Amino acid sequence: MISEALTREINEQIKFELYSAYMYLAMSADCSDRNLTGFAHWLTQQAEEEVAHAMRFYHFLLERGARVELMAIDQPPHQFGSPLEIMEKSLEHERFVTGRINGLYKLAVSEGDYPAQVLLQWFVTEQVEEESSIGEIVERMRMFGVEGPALLMLDTQLGSRPAEDGEE
Numbered sequence: 001m002i003s004e005a006l007t008r009e010i011n012e013q014i015k016f017e018l019y020s021a022y023m024y025l026a027m028s029a030d031c032s033d034r035n036l037t038g039f040a041h042w043l044t045q046q047a048e049e050e051v052a053h054a055m056r057f058y059h060f061l062l063e064r065g066a067r068v069e070l071m072a073i074d075q076p077p078h079q080f081g082s083p084l085e086i087m088e089k090s091l092e093h094e095r096f097v098t099g100r101i102n103g104l105y106k107l108a109v110s111e112g113d114y115p116a117q118v119l120l121q122w123f124v125t126e127q128v129e130e131e132s133s134i135g136e137i138v139e140r141m142r143m144f145g146v147e148g149p150a151l152l153m154l155d156t157q158l159g160s161r162p163a164e165d166g167e168e
């Protein structure tokens with residue numbers, strides 16, 4: 001049986017994952033406003049991934065016979081600054097999420113909850129990928145610049161991001 005503490009923290013995590021989706025969607029709308037269609041596409045895909053993450057936790061709680069208690073989601077900002085600032089904020093956000101996932105894993109280990117550990121191992125791996133892919137974009141922007149042809153090339157590249165397989 002899953003503990004009350006872990007149930008509470010996973011319910012919190014559902015909220016954080018949905019906030020992440022909200023934030024990436026707001027970033028996407030901000031980029032669309034500026035005709036950065038590739039960035040907007042990439043960020044919409046990111047938002048969809050976050051909904052899938054929330055649903056993994058949601059189904060897990062239901063399968064364990066625990067209560068899902070959805071919480072109020074904070075309103076994200078509407079403007080995020082330059083394209084580089086958007087990606088830097090995304091990276092900072094993912095590092096925060098990684099900290100939460102690690103905390104959840106630690107709790108699952110301390111409680112000897114093996115099913116939760118298996119679920120969270122997937123998220124530990126996912127966070128390594130998230131930080132790596134966003135970190136790479138940030139590094140490229142810092143190295144090649146964030147204006148003119150370099151920005152156009154990156155926008156085109158981000159516009160070709162496919163939907164993730166196996167996210168749900």
Ligand code: FEO
Nearest residue numbers: 017050053097130
């Ligand atoms: Fe669900 Fe981007 O972490």
